[in-house]
Amino acid sequence: MKYVVANWxxxxxxxxxxxxxxxxxxxxxxxxxxxxxxAPPYPFLHLVPPTISAAVQDLSPYAAGSYTGAVxxxxxxxxxxxxxxxxxxxxxxxxxxTCQEVARKVDQALQNGLTPIVCVDTGYLAEQAAAIADDQLxxxxxxxEPVAAIxxxxxxxxxxxxxxxxxxxxxxxxxxxxxGGSVTPANVMDYTAVSDGVLVGTASLDAxxxxxxxxxx
Ligand code: PGA
Numbered sequence: 052m053k054y055v056v057a058n059w060x061x062x063x064x065x066x067x068x069x070x071x072x073x074x075x076x077x078x079x080x081x082x083x084x085x086x087x088x089x090a091p092p093y094p095f096l097h098l099v100p101p102t103i104s105a106a107v108q109d110l111s112p113y114a115a116g117s118y119t120g121a122v123x124x125x126x127x128x129x130x131x132x133x134x135x136x137x138x139x140x141x142x143x144x145x146x147x148x149t150c151q152e153v154a155r156k157v158d159q160a161l162q163n164g165l166t167p168i169v170c171v172d173t174g175y176l177a178e179q180a181a182a183i184a185d186d187q188l189x190x191x192x193x194x195x196e197p198v199a200a201i202x203x204x205x206x207x208x209x210x211x212x213x214x215x216x217x218x219x220x221x222x223x224x225x226x227x228x229x230x231g232g233s234v235t236p237a238n239v240m241d242y243t244a245v246s247d248g249v250l251v252g253t254a255s256l257d258a259x260x261x262x263x264x265x266x267x268x
Contacts, residue, residue: 052084052085052086052247053084053085053243053247053248053249053268054085054086054088054192054227054229054247054248054249055085055086055087055088055248055249055251055264055265055268056088056090056134056136056229056231056249056251056255057087057088057089057090057251057255057261058090058139058231058251058252059089059090059091059108059255059256060108060141060252061092062092062256063092063095063256065094065095068098069098070258071256071258071261072089072095072099072100072103074258074259074262075087075089075100075102075103075261075262076102076103078265085248085265085268086104086248087102087104087265088103088104088106088133088134089103089105089106089255090105090106090107090108090134091105093107093108096127096130096131096132101131104133104134105130105131105132105133105134106132106133106168107122107127107132107134107135107136107165108136108139109135109136109137109139109142109156110122110123110156110165111124111156111159112152112155112156113155113159114159114162123159124159124160124162124165127163127165134165134166134167134168134192135156135160135165135166135167135168136168136194136250137153137156137160137167137168137169137170138150138153138156138169138171138179139170139196140170140172140196140198140201141201143175144198150175150181151182153169153182154179154182154183154184157183157184157187157191158187161187161190166190166191166192167190167191167192168193168229169183169191169192169193169194170193170194170196170231170250171193171194171195171196172196172197172198173197176215176218176222177222180222180223188222188223188224188226189223189224189226191223191226192226192227192229192247193219193223193226193227193228193229194229194230194231194250195212195219195228195229195230195231195246196230196231196232196250197211197232199232200231200232200233201231201232201252202233202253203232204233205232206233206235206238206242207232209241209244209245212230213245216228216245216246227247227248228246229246229247229248229249229250230242230246230248231249231250231251231252233253234249234250234251234264235254235264236254236260236263236264236266236267237267239251239264239267239268240267240268243268248268249264249268251264
């Protein structure tokens with residue numbers, strides 16, 4: 052099975068979100084061999100139809116309680132969210148998230164029945180794995196997201212992804228490994244050949260382009 056994750060980041064307004072989700076919901080679920088996941092901004096989560104899995108783009112490292120502005124895993128119960136994208140490089144860069152914090156988010160996700168999708172790059176892969184509790188490592192999905200490849204059109208050579216997949220499995224155990232960074236309909240097949248799926252930013256924003264990408268994956 053291949054995972055295809057659409058990470059909208061902080062894009063789209065309500066009507067754009069509705070229109071994308073409508074297009075994808077009507078897309079025949081003729082691909083039982085792929086898991087289609089969308090990670091919209093929080094306000095649009097409840098619009099995700101049951102034919103598509105929903106992910107959050109972040110999660111509070113704290114349990115529910117007095118943490119103004121935070122979204123705790125418990126707040127998501129009933130919204131049909133299955134996955135939590137954690138430790139994306141943009142969170143690390145702009146919101147100064149550390150590996151320790153990401154590990155606390157992984158713990159919160161797992162305690163509340165969400166599957167973490169942990170994003171890593173070469174420089175902090177080992178530190179990130181060391182920060183996560185041993186018994187939680189193999190419960191994660193891991194996305195290799197080389198920072199220089201994100202949103203740049205500079206996707207990395209496929210051989211590098213195979214190599215990283217082996218390193219990730221050594222550290223996390225038998226986990227599914229995704230690749231993310233300038234994935235397009237034109238190159239997606241190369242990456243799904245050596246990984247368990249892809250995490251897509253820019254090429255996920257247009258519903259038609261994203262459907263093309265899913266077809267190719
Ligand atoms: P990109 O983003 O597809 O625009 O490179 C990928 C990501 O940030 O997950």
